[in-house]
Amino acid sequence: MIRAVIVMNTQGKPRLVKFYDFQPPEKQQELIRSVYGVLSERADNVSNFVEADAIFGPGTQLVYKHFATLYFVFVFDSAENELAMLDLIQVFVETLDRCFKNVCELDMVFNFNKMHMLLDEIIFGGQVLETSSEQVLKAVEEIAKLEKSSSAISLVPKSVSARFGR
Amino acid sequence: MNPFSSGTRLRDMIRAIRACKTAAEERAVVRKECAAIRAAISENDPDYRHRNLAKLMFIHMLGYPTHFGQMECLKLIASAGFPEKRIGYLGLMLLLDERQEVLMLVTNSLKQDLNHSNQYIVGLALCALGNICSAEMARDLAPEVERLLQTRDPNIKKKAALCSIRIIRKVPDLAENFMGPASSLLKEKHHGVLIAGVQLCTDLCKASTIALEYLRKNCTEGLVRILRDVSNSPYAPEYDIAGITDPFLHIRVLRLMRMLGQGDADSSEYMNDILAQVATKTESNKNAGNAILYECVETIMGIEATSGLRVLAINILGRFLSNRDNNIRYVALNMLMKAVTVDSQAVQRHRTTILECVKDSDASIRKRALELVFLLVNDTNVKSLTKELIDHLEVSDQEFKGDLTAKICSIVEKFSQEKLWYIDQMCKVLSLAGNHVKDDVWHALIVMISNAPDLQGYAVRSLYKAFRTSNEQESLVRVTVWCIGEYGEMLVNNVGVLEMEEPMTVTESDAVDVVEVALQHHSSDITTRAMSLVALLKLSSRFPPTSERIREIVMQHKGNVELELQQRSLEFNSIIQRHPNIKSSLVERMPVLDESAYIGKRAGSSQATLSADKSSQTTSSGPSSLKLPNGVTKPPAAPLMDLLDLSSDDAPVSTSSTTDFLHDLLGGDSISPGVAPSGGAGTDILMDLLSIGSPSAPTDVLVPNAISSKQGNAPEPKIAPAPVMDLLDGLPSREENPVYPSITAFESSTLKITFSFTKQPGNLQATVIQATFTNLSSSAYTDFIFQAAVPKILLLCNCFNALDLIVALIFKCK
Numbered sequence: 001m002i003r004a005v006i007v008m009n010t011q012g013k014p015r016l017v018k019f020y021d022f023q024p025p026e027k028q029q030e031l032i033r034s035v036y037g038v039l040s041e042r043a044d045n046v047s048n049f050v051e052a053d054a055i056f057g058p059g060t061q062l063v064y065k066h067f068a069t070l071y072f073v074f075v076f077d078s079a080e081n082e083l084a085m086l087d088l089i090q091v092f093v094e095t096l097d098r099c100f101k102n103v104c105e106l107d108m109v110f111n112f113n114k115m116h117m118l119l120d121e122i123i124f125g126g127q128v129l130e131t132s133s134e135q136v137l138k139a140v141e142e143i144a145k146l147e148k149s150s151s152a153i154s155l156v157p158k159s160v161s162a163r164f165g166r
Numbered sequence: 167m168n169p170f171s172s173g174t175r176l177r178d179m180i181r182a183i184r185a186c187k188t189a190a191e192e193r194a195v196v197r198k199e200c201a202a203i204r205a206a207i208s209e210n211d212p213d214y215r216h217r218n219l220a221k222l223m224f225i226h227m228l229g230y231p232t233h234f235g236q237m238e239c240l241k242l243i244a245s246a247g248f249p250e251k252r253i254g255y256l257g258l259m260l261l262l263d264e265r266q267e268v269l270m271l272v273t274n275s276l277k278q279d280l281n282h283s284n285q286y287i288v289g290l291a292l293c294a295l296g297n298i299c300s301a302e303m304a305r306d307l308a309p310e311v312e313r314l315l316q317t318r319d320p321n322i323k324k325k326a327a328l329c330s331i332r333i334i335r336k337v338p339d340l341a342e343n344f345m346g347p348a349s350s351l352l353k354e355k356h357h358g359v360l361i362a363g364v365q366l367c368t369d370l371c372k373a374s375t376i377a378l379e380y381l382r383k384n385c386t387e388g389l390v391r392i393l394r395d396v397s398n399s400p401y402a403p404e405y406d407i408a409g410i411t412d413p414f415l416h417i418r419v420l421r422l423m424r425m426l427g428q429g430d431a432d433s434s435e436y437m438n439d440i441l442a443q444v445a446t447k448t449e450s451n452k453n454a455g456n457a458i459l460y461e462c463v464e465t466i467m468g469i470e471a472t473s474g475l476r477v478l479a480i481n482i483l484g485r486f487l488s489n490r491d492n493n494i495r496y497v498a499l500n501m502l503m504k505a506v507t508v509d510s511q512a513v514q515r516h517r518t519t520i521l522e523c524v525k526d527s528d529a530s531i532r533k534r535a536l537e538l539v540f541l542l543v544n545d546t547n548v549k550s551l552t553k554e555l556i557d558h559l560e561v562s563d564q565e566f567k568g569d570l571t572a573k574i575c576s577i578v579e580k581f582s583q584e585k586l587w588y589i590d591q592m593c594k595v596l597s598l599a600g601n602h603v604k605d606d607v608w609h610a611l612i613v614m615i616s617n618a619p620d621l622q623g624y625a626v627r628s629l630y631k632a633f634r635t636s637n638e639q640e641s642l643v644r645v646t647v648w649c650i651g652e653y654g655e656m657l658v659n660n661v662g663v664l665e666m667e668e669p670m671t672v673t674e675s676d677a678v679d680v681v682e683v684a685l686q687h688h689s690s691d692i693t694t695r696a697m698s699l700v701a702l703l704k705l706s707s708r709f710p711p712t713s714e715r716i717r718e719i720v721m722q723h724k725g726n727v728e729l730e731l732q733q734r735s736l737e738f739n740s741i742i743q744r745h746p747n748i749k750s751s752l753v754e755r756m757p758v759l760d761e762s763a764y765i766g767k768r769a770g771s772s773q774a775t776l777s778a779d780k781s782s783q784t785t786s787s788g789p790s791s792l793k794l795p796n797g798v799t800k801p802p803a804a805p806l807m808d809l810l811d812l813s814s815d816d817a818p819v820s821t822s823s824t825t826d827f828l829h830d831l832l833g834g835d836s837i838s839p840g841v842a843p844s845g846g847a848g849t850d851i852l853m854d855l856l857s858i859g860s861p862s863a864p865t866d867v868l869v870p871n872a873i874s875s876k877q878g879n880a881p882e883p884k885i886a887p888a889p890v891m892d893l894l895d896g897l898p899s900r901e902e903n904p905v906y907p908s909i910t911a912f913e914s915s916t917l918k919i920t921f922s923f924t925k926q927p928g929n930l931q932a933t934v935i936q937a938t939f940t941n942l943s944s945s946a947y948t949d950f951i952f953q954a955a956v957p958k959i960l961l962l963c964n965c966f967n968a969l970d971l972i973v974a975l976i977f978k979c980k
Contacts, residue, residue, distance in 0.1 A: 020297070025231060025232075026229075029229040046492055046530070047530055047531065049493060050530060081457055081460065081461050082493075082497050083460055083493065084414060084417045084461070112227065120293050124325060125328055125331065129328055129362065130358045130361075131357075131405070139289075139321060142286065147252070
């Protein structure tokens, strides 16, 4: 199963953090820092896999991909195929791209809610739920439409609808 | 508008936080914001509730504590509007975890939402449930989830399937309920549902064997069909990744097939064809294709495949290994490690490629390759492999050196058939990377050298040569110094030269030079210096002309800050100056260190040991070997040392205290295998303890010298049998006879106790001890009490006959 999904920038600031097995918040921050420590030392032409035994426990590995200023990190154990995880990161990033129209780091900062929603459509409880960007986008758009049309919108201050209209 | 009121838009708060230049500023902003949110929460203001929760989630991601917002999540979930519910569930998943009791309060809301008409709300509820439910919640809500598995909406279906996975993990008993629905999921067309279904089945197999059987019977066909369809399917843009339709589905199905086929020949046979097809047809120029191939290979190795299929798999792995993409190589090495157990011959063919990977620039690949090489070593290829590895040791970088050295040393130890080769390799390793070598490795080397008398000359000469070139490596220095000390005359007189050696002349003063360098070198630590001092002492006896020079060198340390060195320096000085007559006997050649005992001790117990000292060499080296740190055995002989001090002072006393000494001697419960072997198959612990019926060492009493009281770095516990015998007041007999001689256990002016030993013919593990008490005084004994105690390793079956006892007494007490 997938243990965690972390998106952080090249300075180590977390942009999206989701742990699928419970860790207390301080431990989460510590883990994020250790992962950053490992990733910042990697050269550019080495493999994308790192054994994460020291950080997350025995049998775990992490796969990372570096896009512009962001590291996308998936932590998983031996029940997952490593190369498939690499592809999954690709799917995730492509979906983000389509959702936000040429996504950049700032998009991720201000819309982390939507990102969570998107991630939840792809990975569910540590397992892969859907791998087609089309399907995921369809679901996310439906939810957005629902929110807009919901009658409770009158109580909702401008920020939320503005966010979704963006 | 005050930027810190709870009316702040989320976006503004994020901007404010990002605008902070220092961490302290950020903390201040966050604190203010949290205070505002807390105020809003206590006012129970419904308007901004979900905006506040969004802010809280952001703050949580930055790492600040946010537990005060947990109840807010619940309130939001309970409200009617969709946006509120969504934020509420999201907050639930991020801020809470399954251990909180608060979670139980959500169960009711969850139940309602699971039955909601709006499918997205149902989806939300399933999502939350699937991510953080606890065992009780799982039990409560399992029937709902089961029902949802049968809906028509694929969105809900797949979420329900994955939710069931979590339920099964939390409550494995419920696995059987999900068997039926799971297998029907496999008949779906929608890929998302299929993947979820396959994952559910995989987890079911892991959770319960009944489910495994059921699925194996009913689903194997279906799975093969799915795989065939998806690999033959035409271009489907929706699921296409790099030209292959839905590789994720491929991989999942392959994995489930592996679980079903493991250990079951029938289903494995059924899968053979499709596996062969996938393995040959899939293109391997893209990552997706390689992922499928990798999983395919893993499956082939996991089930009972035909040998043809296995060969195919290993060939694929071989191709992976030469791929330029680091990821592929990494993954291939991983797979090969598992394959080695199944078919090691095939893997051997790729040995050269694997060796190349050890030298790769990527650290992850190097580590994997090294582990794999270690698994591949066998008797035939060990020499060439070691040579390669040692060559690489020279050029490898520092962090890797430690690992590499450890592996090389263990390979060399395990597989060396000739001592000569072993010594050679160890010399090289020590000179290249001595600082990374662990202590027990060079200890083992010394043990081995002392066990190979014909190679000692060669060993000391090679070490001498190695020392001249690289004297920075600590372990090399230590071993060299010890060997020169012990076998100095072999070095100088060229004893035991082997044919391949070049002639070399070393004078006595050269040898002393070497030790002096080791002593004075600034990077030598205490152990090395201590060993050098001792070696100098030995040399001064073996090379009398250098004695004066050595004495001067030794005296340089008489004011050393380290107590150890100072003490040694002064004592050795005094020995050299004033006790030349005992000096030579003090530093005689050390008795052979027992290799098997050493290995046994290393492998087994950690307690103080009695490595059986079989040598018939003079044990007047006994006292000196106490202080000679040969570094062979590890310390915890602290209790032993005390014991030996005690023993040398006390006369052997009553039996009970004797057995206490023995108890201490053995350090309690465990006894090392080294105890047994004195002279043949000694299964009798007691006899060995008392060293009766075995060739004995002479019985000279230990001279309790001040030297023995200090621990040194590695006191020599191996002479322990000697004090045991002294303790029991020596053996009258030296001949090996199976009749066990009686011993006088205690003798004073008033009482004499003798033990005589017999063994029942059928029961060799038990010894019958007959104690005879002789009253030597002129008065009569009254109220005589006899108590016996034995160390835990012996079992006292007291069946002594009281009557016999008294009779014996009476007859003697006249």
